[in-house]
Amino acid sequence: MAMFVHLTASANAARIRRSGVRAVSHGRDADRSRGLYCFPVLPSYTLTHQWLRELSRRSGSRGLVAVHLRLPDDEPVTVGRYHQEPRHVTAAEAVRRIGALDDPRGWEVFVPRSAAKGEVHSVRPVRQVIGWRYFPDAHGTVPCTCAGCRVRGEYGSRRLRERRPHPLDGPPPATAVLLRQIAAAGTPGDPEQLTRTLDWFGLRRRGPVDQLAHLADHPDREVRRALVWAVARWTTPGTADLLQRLAGDGDEAVREAAAWNLSERS
Incomplete structure (x- = not known):
């Protein structure tokens, strides 16, 4: 059995313990099937939970929890780096590929279905300061303040827009x-x-x-x-x-x- 971690809002924890993880996300492959994103449990705690800070930007005030899932080794999944075409492999092969990478930051596994209650191994709190934001190695890169990149109400967003105004800031024409x-x-x-x-x-x-x-x-x-x-x-x-x-x-x-x-x- 392959072990993965799925990060979700703390508000979902009780429902997940009761009935599993819903298939609410869309995959990046051509058929855009519904399922859930996760990442293999690696020896490095930081790499395992690397997506936490980026996902926390939209998770709400209570933060995220880590849902550990046990999936069959032959479970069909897709694996790849975000914004790149994913590869269709088995769960065991996804773990092997990501584990062999020198830098697995930004990689993700997509399971094209929901996870049943019996596949939820545990729901655990996780430190909320782990991982990267925006993209790996973003630290030191000038942030983009366009409407597509910024998150409304995010901490420091107003000061950032004042310091680096975007040409499309302000109300649109009538x-x-x-x-x-x-x-x-x-x-x-x-x-x-x-x-x-x-x-x-x-x-x-x-x-x-x-x-x-x-x-x-x-x-x-x-x-x-x-x-x-x-x-x-x-x-x-x-x-x-x-x-x-x-x-x-x-x-x-x-x-x-x-x-x-x-x-x-x-």
């Missing part, structure tokens, strides 16, 4: 202004101008779905892909229908982006 920019781009529209404008729409929670839907037929795939990410978080009625339409796009990248965002909404 919807009427952005729609005039869309119209000024022409027909079918300049891709670069449309993409810039759609980036601003992506900072909003709601927007004019009906007035942007025609861009789903734009001949440039980057515009269609930008449209996916512009409306991805919107709660406006009709957003899911637009994403469903884009999920049938002729370009693979557009289809994958739309399908992933649809799955996040379910």
Whole structure:
């Protein structure tokens, strides 16, 4: 049996002891299956729990706990470094590969299913100051303050933005202004101008779905892909229908982006 550690919010501890670990995360492979992320238990306590500080940025005020899981050696999993294409292997092979690395920081194992109560070996408290933040060796690197990298309400984030303001900081232009920019781009529209404008729409929670839907037929795939990410978080009625339409796009990248965002909404 292979031993892994899964880090999760302390608030989930009681439920995990009662019924196991839910499959709520999405894998990085093509089918985007639901499951859970974990890491092999190595001789080094620090390496075993290396993801803790990065995950703690979004875990809530009570911190994280370490859930130790025992999985069959032949359990199908994927293994790889974050933001890289993972490899399909068995649990035992994932442990072997990561254990043989000179620097296993940033590596992860994905189990494409939930973990049953009987597979939970223990739920333990863990020191909350272990591991790296943002990415391995980030210390000494100038932090990025864009909307995608920063975490709202994170300790020190306001002072960081004041010290290193980002060009996209501040409220986005009004919807009427952005729609005039869309119209000024022409027909079918300049891709670069449309993409810039759609980036601003992506900072909003709601927007004019009906007035942007025609861009789903734009001949440039980057515009269609930008449209996916512009409306991805919107709660406006009709957003899911637009994403469903884009999920049938002729370009693979557009289809994958739309399908992933649809799955996040379910």
